[in-house]
Amino acid sequence: MSRPARPSSSPSDPASNSPPGSLPLWQLLSGCADAVAAVRQGHSLTDVLAERRPQERPGVQALSFAVLRRLGMAQALRHKLVPKAPQPWVDALLLSALALACGSEYNEHTLVDQAVEAAKRRAKPASGLVNAVLRRFLRERAELLAAIEQDPVASFNHPAWWITRLKKDWPEHWQAILMANQEQPPMTLRANQRHGTVAAYRQRLVEAGLLPESALPAEQPPTNQPAPIALPHGVPVGKLPGFEQGDVSVQDSAAQIAAPLLIHASGQPLPAGARVLDACAAPGGKTAHLLELADLDVTALDADPQRLSRVNETLQRLGLKATTLAADASQPAAWWDGKPFDAILLDAPCSASGIVRRHPDVRWLRRESDITALAKTQDAILQALWPLLKPGGHLLYCTCSVFKTEGQDRIDAFLQRNPDARALPSPGHLLPVVEYLDPARHNRGDGFFYALLSKTTQGA
Template sequence: MSKTVSTSSPQSLPLWQLLSGCADAVAAVRQGQSLTDALAARKTAERPGVQALSFAVLRRLGTAQALRLRLVPKAPQPWVDGLLLSALALACGPEYNAHTLVDQAVEAAKRRAKPASGLVNAVLRRFLREQATLLAELDDDPVAHFNHPAWWIKRLQKDWPEHWQAILMANQEQPPMTLRANLRHGRTAAYRIRLSEAGLLTNLTTASVDSPDQPQPIVLPHGVPVQRLPGFDQGDVSVQDAAAQIAAPLLVYAGGHKLPAGARVLDACAAPGGKTAHLLELADLDVTALDADPERLARVNDTLQRLGLKARTVAADASQPQSWWDGQAFDAILLDAPCSASGIVRRHPDVRWLRRETDIAALAHTQDAILNALWPLLKPGGHLLYCTCSVFKMEGQDRIDAFLQRTPDAQAHPAPGHLLPVVEYLDPAGRDRGDGFFYALLSKSPLGS
């Protein structure tokens, strides 16, 4: 692939300016801040370009860190280090002409940290001269090769001995933009036609069955601003990954029967509200959307308002029902439990660098606590759907196996289990099946059984 030589982004901002912002974002992630928060601090005009560069850099950060360590064993101050890492990562990819990239990185240093501009220039030009040798020295470094922390790689090797490399490589890919048509507003096939007429979709092939209990995600070949989606502001469509679209129908149609109108449903850990909205699109339910983070809960309200749907939203800790539960049992519970987010790394490339190995056991403890707390709130005969956007078994099947062993009135039903974002897990039509996820469907034994 030939490299571009442009020094400006589509927003006509100079590359040095975007590199400066990218260095800030990379430094923030390495200090433990999420990329989402780091990008929120950027000026609006800078944000798209800085995000694009940051995504590319974080997908090659293992390589870049190993190279920087060889070229500059003693780390410079965080922003300069972020700039070096960004330039080295991008120099290993197809985005820019390498010499142009070096010139623009030096320009960024001159404008932001002039005393360090000589170091930046010397390090990057040495990399260009010795690139083949330096990269060859990384062949035996799994972190540099797979661009994931060593502990993450080892856990995948243990959990998925046949698929671990495929999972790691899939995490490096740009995911598709996947949509969910609002079936209260029209059929999925009809919305695909609207996308075609808007020039956003060329392949109109769709499944012959357009049933609420069989989700038909719409995959766009390229991501677009949501304002370009026909009827987005009117609630005709939502952006939701294909794997996440499984949740609502699996619970609404659990046991082969649709939840009746007015059924009480708890969506625990509901933010940002995609699954809450999907539940209400499929049936007339009495939904309580719970989330411990008031700011994230506000996004649930925004989503429901756009779609013209209503739910009771409560800011509270799902593991402490005594602080929010009204004592009336729920017919169904959706628990999208807090997790490592290891299944959505292709959409959030910073996650792999933010998580620590010790986080997984701590998260598993939280997942157990929430399961234990919510189970008594479920009516006998009701269903609980447990899901996580994780590919780690400790956050998926291991949690359910342990729960079933300690909960005599819980019974497991057919569910997808672990879904992996790899080729072997494409759906029958060969489409992207979505992010890494885990699903388990449980029912509570009826009284007297």
């Protein structure tokens, strides 16, 4: 899918894990500057972090997340302090130190000393500049912050075009969405109901000290509804009871809507052996959820062979089986066997604007022109897959986006083009500020869009 890769076996926000190891701060700052420079040059943070040494990765990731959540502010401050940007790595080091100085992660004087040390070891001629800029910031902090107060990019830490689009799409909620994107996301679990009930797994979490006893529900949730489990604090997946045995997976609450919604689209569950296509399936969370809930003949498709391998890894850990194909969903002539599907799940390539809490680099990687290009891709895949669905079947279209161009606008256009398509009740746009699943437990999900379509007789 056209979105940053999501770890399949670890919480996505390092702030939820145990503290970084004992590496010196200057070394972590140096790695953070590498990561920030790479993101500013258009590289995915996930890919950049994968290249770090294992002992460095947690600490560099934690700092990078914090910096990217304040990058708009840091860029505005650096421009005030040094109007002409230094070379990219030094600039990234300054941005990292300024962003962290605006938070509470470190003592500010320690932070300055360690940033200067990082500069001495990587770009010694620039160490004096780093020292002077950061110490000036400490002296003039209040005045500098006041000077950038009216800059929306600095205030909301999102690109200007992103802010403008949210204002247009969600005039009553745009500020809340931007603020929610700055929060640490919850760690949400999905119990494998082939291995036991959700209630039983919640009890295991209580016994392991990972969930308070007050979080135990009075009864087992119905099988046609998502049943996410939100932990009060994130933990490494190795501490989750039965993770390696496939008893549980990490999956956001919004993403857990897909499988039960599609399986029960007609009001009755799909029959055993029903043919289901999961298009754009990687990394496999929704594929697995479908198979956990029903005995289905699932084909999991993804254009990226490397990402498709993660689907196979996920299924193997959970003890599930599906047919996996590396192919382009928009070109079914190259891979479809001609047998219609009873149901299709299309988790379409999108901007990933709904999962910015988990991937703070997304906002800085995307360009406004990407949204138009992605909308064309979404239209193309929807149109290509529709003929593969049997009459009476259902297609569930979803994106992890809060932009209407990638959600309701696409479905409205599709319904205009296809008279045999009928929209059924579905969640529509879900915003990260709406606690739509479990308000009492603050189970706030990612931004998502869902549209459920039914196929009637041609031309009806």
